[in-house]
Amino acid sequence: MKNPFVDIPYYPAFDQMTPEHAKAAFRQLLPEAHAAIEALEKSVAPSWPGLMTALDEACHPLHDAWGLLNHLLSVVNNEAWREAQESIQPGIVAFSLRVGQSKIFYNGFRALRDADTAAPCLTDTQRRILAKAIQEAEHAGVGLPDEQQARFNAIQTELAQLSTAFRNNLLDATKAFSLTLETREAAGGLSDALLAVAAQQAAAVENRTDYDPQQGPWRITLDAAVYVPFMMHSTNRPARETLHRAFVTRASSGSLDNAPLLERMMTLKREMAGLLGYPTYADLSLSAKTAKTVAAVDDLIAQLANAAHGAGQQEMAALTAFARANGFGGDALQPWDIAFWAERQREKQSDYSEEELSAYLPYPNVLEGLFSLVQRLFGIRVVPADGVAPVWHPDVTFYQVLDADGILLAGIYSDPYSRPSTKSGGAWMNAFKTRRLNADGTLQRPLALMSCNQTVPVGDTPPLMRFDEVRTLFHEFGHVLQHILTTVNDPEASGLNGIEWDAIEIASQFMENWCYDRATLNGMTRHIETGAPIPDAFFDRILAAKNFRSATTLLRQVFFAATDINLYARYPRPEWPDADTVKRDCAQRYSPVPMLAEDRSLCSFSHIFGGGYAAGYYSYKWSEVMSADAFAAFEEAGLGNEGAVRATGRRFRDTLLALGGSVDPMDAFRRFRHRPPSIHPLLRHVGLAQA
Ligand code: ZN
Numbered sequence: 001m002k003n004p005f006v007d008i009p010y011y012p013a014f015d016q017m018t019p020e021h022a023k024a025a026f027r028q029l030l031p032e033a034h035a036a037i038e039a040l041e042k043s044v045a046p047s048w049p050g051l052m053t054a055l056d057e058a059c060h061p062l063h064d065a066w067g068l069l070n071h072l073l074s075v076v077n078n079e080a081w082r083e084a085q086e087s088i089q090p091g092i093v094a095f096s097l098r099v100g101q102s103k104i105f106y107n108g109f110r111a112l113r114d115a116d117t118a119a120p121c122l123t124d125t126q127r128r129i130l131a132k133a134i135q136e137a138e139h140a141g142v143g144l145p146d147e148q149q150a151r152f153n154a155i156q157t158e159l160a161q162l163s164t165a166f167r168n169n170l171l172d173a174t175k176a177f178s179l180t181l182e183t184r185e186a187a188g189g190l191s192d193a194l195l196a197v198a199a200q201q202a203a204a205v206e207n208r209t210d211y212d213p214q215q216g217p218w219r220i221t222l223d224a225a226v227y228v229p230f231m232m233h234s235t236n237r238p239a240r241e242t243l244h245r246a247f248v249t250r251a252s253s254g255s256l257d258n259a260p261l262l263e264r265m266m267t268l269k270r271e272m273a274g275l276l277g278y279p280t281y282a283d284l285s286l287s288a289k290t291a292k293t294v295a296a297v298d299d300l301i302a303q304l305a306n307a308a309h310g311a312g313q314q315e316m317a318a319l320t321a322f323a324r325a326n327g328f329g330g331d332a333l334q335p336w337d338i339a340f341w342a343e344r345q346r347e348k349q350s351d352y353s354e355e356e357l358s359a360y361l362p363y364p365n366v367l368e369g370l371f372s373l374v375q376r377l378f379g380i381r382v383v384p385a386d387g388v389a390p391v392w393h394p395d396v397t398f399y400q401v402l403d404a405d406g407i408l409l410a411g412i413y414s415d416p417y418s419r420p421s422t423k424s425g426g427a428w429m430n431a432f433k434t435r436r437l438n439a440d441g442t443l444q445r446p447l448a449l450m451s452c453n454q455t456v457p458v459g460d461t462p463p464l465m466r467f468d469e470v471r472t473l474f475h476e477f478g479h480v481l482q483h484i485l486t487t488v489n490d491p492e493a494s495g496l497n498g499i500e501w502d503a504i505e506i507a508s509q510f511m512e513n514w515c516y517d518r519a520t521l522n523g524m525t526r527h528i529e530t531g532a533p534i535p536d537a538f539f540d541r542i543l544a545a546k547n548f549r550s551a552t553t554l555l556r557q558v559f560f561a562a563t564d565i566n567l568y569a570r571y572p573r574p575e576w577p578d579a580d581t582v583k584r585d586c587a588q589r590y591s592p593v594p595m596l597a598e599d600r601s602l603c604s605f606s607h608i609f610g611g612g613y614a615a616g617y618y619s620y621k622w623s624e625v626m627s628a629d630a631f632a633a634f635e636e637a638g639l640g641n642e643g644a645v646r647a648t649g650r651r652f653r654d655t656l657l658a659l660g661g662s663v664d665p666m667d668a669f670r671r672f673r674h675r676p677p678s679i680h681p682l683l684r685h686v687g688l689a690q691a
Pocket residue numbers: 475479505508
């Protein structure tokens with residue numbers, strides 16, 4: 001029998017794949033890929049087919065199989081799949097390093113660029129793909145002389161170790177702390193759900209299986225799922241203080257102290273940037289992003305901070321006044337009071353519950369509303385096509401996406417329901433096939449996955465969604481749209497491929513905006529019993545909830561972004577003897593909420609020290625500026641004007657969605673908007689500017 005991970009058909013045989021197939025496939029595919037790479041290194045020609053196409057052909061059987069294996073791990077996870085993936089992973093990592101560090105390919109890229117400069121032979125898209133390949137190789141140290149490359153590799157190895165140690169210390173420090181509450185009074189204010197989790201955790205550490213959610217004891221930990229709701233709801237102020245102090249000093253002392261690690265990481269990153277010819281690590285990071293310069297990030301931060309500063313102060317004053325009027329007796333709110341009183345204030349303002357809202361959001365109606373929206377905007381039809389493609393679980397449905405003239409564009413798998421024991425949590429999209437024009441002239445159409453975690457329907461009752469789940473669904477579908485509506489034929493730049501890190505969220509965040517459009521919401525809301533759409537009063541409250549304390553929320557992101565960019569672009573200098581002084585300065589400048597003198601939260605800032613956001617935290621707001629401004633084009637055209645919405649939708653499809661990674665996303669944006677992005681719509685959407 002054929003191995004479904006080898007010579008993968010257009011519709012992968014998800015119904016046949018087993019962990020044994022995966023292991024057998026990689027025993028064959030890995031040596032084949034290595035052999036193909038070695039052969040190519042010997043025969044490499046500085047032409048597009050001789051280098052870029054050949055390289056893609058050598059790598060993609062392995063990458064495709066690896067992608068499918070990881071997909072299965074996220075939707076039908078079990079011990080056998082995990083074991084298969086873990087046994088294969090080292091070989092994949094080694095192969096990627098082997099290709100990424102090849103001087104022969106790097107020299108080939110440069111020779112091809114030179115040939116194209118001398119006598120143009122590439123398309124603009126190919127030129128961009130090539131430039132990115134050269135930059136990526138250079139950022140991997142491939143262009144360095146031997147001695148410097150050895151130092152570069154040593155830095156990379158140490159950075160990887162430090163980053164892992166940073167995350168482990170944080171994890172261990174988070175686990176090491178807990179606070180046990182013994183009396184009902186000490187656990188005051190907590191929801192039944194939180195009481196149950198905390199009582200269960202208290203029982204677990206004593207190896208008891210029986211526990212009583214109402215009688216306790218309750219174990220409160222620094223795990224976000226417990227810590228966050230505790231700080232919002234606990235009426236036990238001393239306990240909140242204890243928790244807050246523990247939370248903001250995690251991994252900042254003793255054997256788990258992350259402070260020396262993060263200083264060392266920044267020193268190494270500065271040295272690495274120097275080796276590659278960049279003045280700072282921020283310059284290195286930004287050179288591969290659409291922001292490009294530190295000045296552009298500074299400008300974004302300054303504009304957002306200016307717009308939100310006054311409103312942030314007002315929100316803090318209003319919160320203090322609200323707290324005083326409702327029983328708070330202290331002088332000023334302390335850091336451990338903010339979440340608690342903000343939640344009381346929010347409850348007072350929005351007098352509907354999550355459940356009342358959910359009753360209007362049955363999943364099938366929401367999905368239908370989403371599909372009819374994309375038909376309005378982009379002229380595409382999403383039609384059920386079960387049976388066309390094999391699936392991995394009976395819950396999965398398959399859709400085909402047709403253009404206005406009926407031409408098949410792409411396929412989408414939807415895996416909507418939660419399966420806690422075998423499926424990852426949250427919502428995500430994935431790509432199984434990318435658009436490519438094959439050598440024989442045939443076109444490979446994109447295949448995408450949209451995965452959610454809805455409650456499984458019981459009987460005839462459709463599952464109800466929370467409003468934030470609806471937003472998430474729209475968000476992920478935005479990524480799917482960018483993947484399936486691409487018109488680029490080169491796989492390296494089609495769909496989501498080749499899009500800069502700080503622009504990848506434009507399409508997804510753009511789609512979220514429609515959840516706040518009255519007409520769109522009307523089209524997809526239907527009360528589970530009465531069939532009525534969401535009442536106007538309810539809708540107004542949804543909008544108010546969206547913008548509740550929006551200046552504070554925005555300034556928190558600004559504070560993180562400013563800390564990050566200053567650490568990687570300007571630190572160290574005399575007035576900033578250690579990293580904590582940078583954070584403290586930024587907090588003072590940007591954050592309206594108080595910060596404890598003992599705060600050591602840099603030691604738990606894993607986005608920039610344990611993840612990929614170093615000198616990149618600004619990306620969240622950067623792409624939000626563009627997505628809000630893109631949506632504003634529809635508002636300006638008139639959301640009630642069908643013709644204008646349609647025309648604007650087609651233009652959005654033809655630029656930002658179609659062009660994908662084939663042009664700089666800033667260019668794609670300019671082609672859509674006929675001007676550079678403006679920060680104004682984002683501010684208006686969160687209630688911080690006039691219309
Ligand atoms: Zn996203």
